[in-house]
Amino acid sequence: MKTITSVATAAIISLALLAGTAEAQERAEWSLAIHGGAGVIERADLSPEQDAAYRAALSTALEAGAAVLRSGGSALDAVQAAIQLMEDDPLFNAGRGAVFTAAGANELDAAVMDGTDLNLGAVAGVTRTRHPVALARAVMEQSPHVMLIGQGADAFAVEQNLEQVDPSWFFTERRWRGLVSALEAQGLPVPERPAGAPSAEAQANLPAPPLNERKFGTVGAVALDSEGRLAAATSTGGMTAKRWGRVGDVPVIGAGTYASNIDGCAVSATGSGEYFIRATVARDICARTAGGAGLQSAADAEIAQVGELGGDGGVIALDIEGNAVFSLNTSGMYRGAVSSAAEARVAIYGDED
Numbered sequence: 001m002k003t004i005t006s007v008a009t010a011a012i013i014s015l016a017l018l019a020g021t022a023e024a025q026e027r028a029e030w031s032l033a034i035h036g037g038a039g040v041i042e043r044a045d046l047s048p049e050q051d052a053a054y055r056a057a058l059s060t061a062l063e064a065g066a067a068v069l070r071s072g073g074s075a076l077d078a079v080q081a082a083i084q085l086m087e088d089d090p091l092f093n094a095g096r097g098a099v100f101t102a103a104g105a106n107e108l109d110a111a112v113m114d115g116t117d118l119n120l121g122a123v124a125g126v127t128r129t130r131h132p133v134a135l136a137r138a139v140m141e142q143s144p145h146v147m148l149i150g151q152g153a154d155a156f157a158v159e160q161n162l163e164q165v166d167p168s169w170f171f172t173e174r175r176w177r178g179l180v181s182a183l184e185a186q187g188l189p190v191p192e193r194p195a196g197a198p199s200a201e202a203q204a205n206l207p208a209p210p211l212n213e214r215k216f217g218t219v220g221a222v223a224l225d226s227e228g229r230l231a232a233a234t235s236t237g238g239m240t241a242k243r244w245g246r247v248g249d250v251p252v253i254g255a256g257t258y259a260s261n262i263d264g265c266a267v268s269a270t271g272s273g274e275y276f277i278r279a280t281v282a283r284d285i286c287a288r289t290a291g292g293a294g295l296q297s298a299a300d301a302e303i304a305q306v307g308e309l310g311g312d313g314g315v316i317a318l319d320i321e322g323n324a325v326f327s328l329n330t331s332g333m334y335r336g337a338v339s340s341a342a343e344a345r346v347a348i349y350g351d352e353d
């Protein structure tokens with residue numbers, strides 16, 4: 001089902017991928033939705049090969065999470081499995097393939113939330129942990145805290161025996177070129193190419209970026225498992241050329257990530273993070289749902305508010321019945337959904353069902 005609602009500042013594209021068939025009224029046994037970033041993503045900007053590469057990457061991540069849920073695994077394990085694959089995939093702005101700070105570094109943010117007990121873990125500005133979502137989960141499960149930043153978060157990752165990599169692991173030529181153009185456009189100095197960065201030739205086998213790339217490439221997942229538990233997780237490199245230790249919405253719980261079995265709702269966002277923080281998007285979608293609003297209208301209302309403030313992006317959200325909805329005010333969002341009652345579907349452009 002697809003509806004397009006015009007609001008004052010932007011067209012909100014609403015896409016409800018029901019967990020079951022249109023006739024199905026019962027809750028799906030399990031359900032999963034993912035995103036790989038929203039933005040200006042037009043058909044003309046992606047070659048058939050690039051379009052196929054994104055769809056394949058989304059399908060692979062969706063299947064990794066679905067395999068967990070199908071075998072009776074937890075929503076937390078499912079969102080982590082899906083996100084770790086996307087963190088390793090240079091197509092997305094998370095883990096390997098993350099965007100660069102103005103100083104030429106990759107500083108990664110991630111969060112995970114368990115809807116059953118409102119427990120959560122978040123990290124910001126980590127530089128050496130291969131899978132920031134795994135670190136966020138360790139913060140939730142193995143520390144007395146909910147949010148760690150920078151060197152402390154990296155040190156905790158070492159203590160937890162999480163895989164550490166040289167910072168050059170995250171380097172991709174595509175994101176480096178994106179940084180150089182952004183800095184030149186802003187009249188800011190271009191830093192030295194990072195030590196240990198692979199040469200452009202060494203990365204020649206990586207897919208070329210879409211033309212006119214103007215998108216956010218954060219990755220996220222929301223899941224409902226067969227025991228009725230909801231979870232959400234999000235991982236990102238943030239915004240190209242970010243400065244001064246900037247942290248976006250992803251690890252700010254209630255902004256880019258939220259899950260609550262009390263509200264019956266799980267959300268992961270992507271977009272201009274400052275606006276998602278200001279509008280407390282993820283928490284407000286769940287609060288609206290708990291207050292009786294339909295999940296789609298709750299998501300649309302929050303995205304409309306982001307647009308009114310001047311921001312753009314999108315969300316994926318799941319309700320306790322396993323219904324997945326997407327809402328965006330950009331022309332596209334890499335996304336997908338699958339459930340016990342519906343086959344996997346992936347989409348890129350805003351006008352796809």
Ligand code: ASP
Nearest residue numbers: 216217218238248271273
């Ligand atoms: N929301 C992310 C941030 O502001 C960026 C993205 O979605 O790609 O850090």
